[in-house]
Amino acid sequence: MNIGSASSKSGLPAKTIRYYEDIGLLKPERAENGYRDYSTSDVHKLRFLQRSRGLGFSVEECRQLLALYEDKERASADVKSIAQSKLVEIDRKIIELRELQQTLKHLVAHCHGDRRPDCPILETISGEK
Amino acid sequence: MNIGSASSKSGLPAKTIRYYEDIGLLKPERAENGYRDYSTSDVHKLRFLQRSRGLGFSVEECRQLLALYEDKERASADVKSIAQSKLVEIDRKIIELRELQQTLKHLVAHCHGDRRPDCPILETISGEK
DNA sequence: CTTGACCTTCCAGTTACTGGAAAGATTACG
DNA sequence: CGTAATCTTTCCAGTAACTGGAAGGTCAAG
Numbered sequence: 106m107n108i109g110s111a112s113s114k115s116g117l118p119a120k121t122i123r124y125y126e127d128i129g130l131l132k133p134e135r136a137e138n139g140y141r142d143y144s145t146s147d148v149h150k151l152r153f154l155q156r157s158r159g160l161g162f163s164v165e166e167c168r169q170l171l172a173l174y175e176d177k178e179r180a181s182a183d184v185k186s187i188a189q190s191k192l193v194e195i196d197r198k199i200i201e202l203r204e205l206q207q208t209l210k211h212l213v214a215h216c217h218g219d220r221r222p223d224c225p226i227l228e229t230i231s232g233e234k
Numbered sequence: 235m236n237i238g239s240a241s242s243k244s245g246l247p248a249k250t251i252r253y254y255e256d257i258g259l260l261k262p263e264r265a266e267n268g269y270r271d272y273s274t275s276d277v278h279k280l281r282f283l284q285r286s287r288g289l290g291f292s293v294e295e296c297r298q299l300l301a302l303y304e305d306k307e308r309a310s311a312d313v314k315s316i317a318q319s320k321l322v323e324i325d326r327k328i329i330e331l332r333e334l335q336q337t338l339k340h341l342v343a344h345c346h347g348d349r350r351p352d353c354p355i356l357e358t359i360s361g362e363k
Numbered sequence: 364c365t366t367g368a369c370c371t372t373c374c375a376g377t378t379a380c381t382g383g384a385a386a387g388a389t390t391a392c393g
Numbered sequence: 394c395g396t397a398a399t400c401t402t403t404c405c406a407g408t409a410a411c412t413g414g415a416a417g418g419t420c421a422a423g
Contacts, residue, residue: 109369119370120412128410140370140420156330158301161290165412173341188338196337199328200283206324209317238400248401249381255380267388269401292381 111143115151122151130154130168161198166191240272244280250281258284259297290327295320 111133112119125131126141131150134142143151150171157167169187239247240262254260255270260279263271273278279300286296298316 107370110337121410123372124411124422137276138370140419158329159290159336160327160334162339163287170338173338185342192335192338192342195331195338198289199331202289202324202328202331205284205286206321206328209299209302209321209324213314213321226409236401247381250379252403253380267401269388287379 107141108141108143109149111141114148114157117151124153125154125179130164130171175211187194235272237270237272240270240277240280242304243277245284246280254283255282257292257293258299 266272
């Protein structure tokens with residue numbers, strides 16, 4: 106499929122998809138006419154990139170994560186250690202998101218339009234309990 | 235406190251803290267000697283910035299989130315709508331992180347060193363069920 | 364057969380840092 | 394007290410990850 110379809114299916118702008126090709130993240134086939142031709146598997150990977158980038162992983166980290174699926178000859182110990190360190194990171198991110206969520210809910214519920222002199226919620230945000 | 239302490243307490247590099255000041259995110263006091271002087275509240279905000287940036291919110295979004303606490307005169311309807319749209323976003327991010335987590339766990343558990351011709355996990359990652 | 368929506372490459376601009384130079388301030392050591 | 398190490402300051406340049414726009418080729422619809 107063309108880049109436009111790949112874009113709407115993955116949620117990534119066509120510009121970004123071309124950029125990912127430039128930096129060697131994902132190289133699609135080319136049709137006779139020179140157009141990029143994306144497979145379903147390519148779209149899966151693009152969607153994966155769209156998600157993990159949006160969740161705060163760097164492009165280099167995404168490259169590692171993608172490699173977990175693509176580098177079939179890689180030693181399994183390698184795969185495992187990368188995946189596991191990412192799992193720790195993901196756990197942390199989930200916890201932080203829950204805290205942020207709590208803070209915002211608290212704000213919506215309790216700080217409704219009053220003018221706090223020094224909102225105690227800030228301490229919650231900052232993770233100082 | 236000096237920028238070095240603020241840096242180690244917030245987890246943000248001093249460079250980044252100065253950059254945030256440049257773009258008007260957080261303006262600390264200045265000591266007699268010209269050194270930046272951060273309050274405990276400033277450090278809370280920096281830590282908050284460190285977290286929300288790491289969770290994939292843009293600097294402009296972080297500016298909005300910070301404003302929820304600082305802009306005490308703001309109409310509460312405004313506050314509520316911003317906070318609520320962020321809550322929706324956070325929910326989505328948590329779900330996506332859980333999916334990513336599942337995928338990686340699956341990989342560690344089931345793809346231990348074999349050479350898959352076409353790993354079915356990719357379909358899971360991509361969110362296509 | 365042309366109009367409009369695609370696609371291509373290339374180059375410049377933006378966002379959010381990040382590194383390094385040059386110089387002043389502070390602390391720690393002998 | 395001198396001086397060396399370790400802050401800190403500003404400024405300017407570089408990098409990462411896009412993003413916009415020009416100039417032009419391709420294609421499906423009327």
